[in-house]
Amino acid sequence: MEEVSFTRMEDGTAEDYALLAREEETLKAANFADGVLGQLQTLKGPKLGYKIDRYQHSLQTATRAERDGADEETVVAALLHDIGDTLAPDNHAEFAATLLKPYVTQRTWWIVQHHGIFQGYYFWHHLGGDRHAREQYRGHPYFEACADFCARWDQTAFDPDYDTAPLTHFEPMVRRLLRREPWTLWKETAAA
DSSP: OOOOSOSSGGGOOHHHHHHHHHHHHHHHHHHHHHHHHHHHHTTOSOOTTSSSOHHHHHHHHHHHHHHTTOOHHHHHHHHHTTTTTTTOTTSHHHHHHHHHGGGSOHHHHHHHHHHHHHHGGGTGGGGTSOTTGGGGGTTSTTHHHHHHHIIIIITTOOOTTSOOOOHHHHHHHHHHHHTSOOOOHHHHHHHO
């Protein structure tokens, strides 16, 4: 197996970084989608007081989005919007948005990143919070899309009797999305 010539990044060569890029692509092609799908399955388990667990909620949100005519990117975002619930419970929306950012439009990224505060509209007032906290984003180009995401699919996806599609239905969509050419920091910086 090839290795780089350096022990400090500043000493690396173009050949070293080409090798690392190839290795990373190989690893990503083989494991990335599997890792994401595996992480989604960690949401199976305790219902935490809900009528369904977070895994079923994720599948149901995606099913509702697809049946409502959402495009494939939005359906995958609906499936993965809460993927950070077990790893980052206090900032799960940011976690999911960060995971998706290289592969989705700015609109989809913004919706996923902000869905937590928009979802708060439905329950924060019961906990002494401000259900209108999302109003700080009023006027943003994606405000209505995020409010719609929560109203139509996210806040409604807690029904144990809903005919929810299985993960096998969504898996090809996830794999297609995660095979997209991602943005990279160096490309984004060069374009600026």
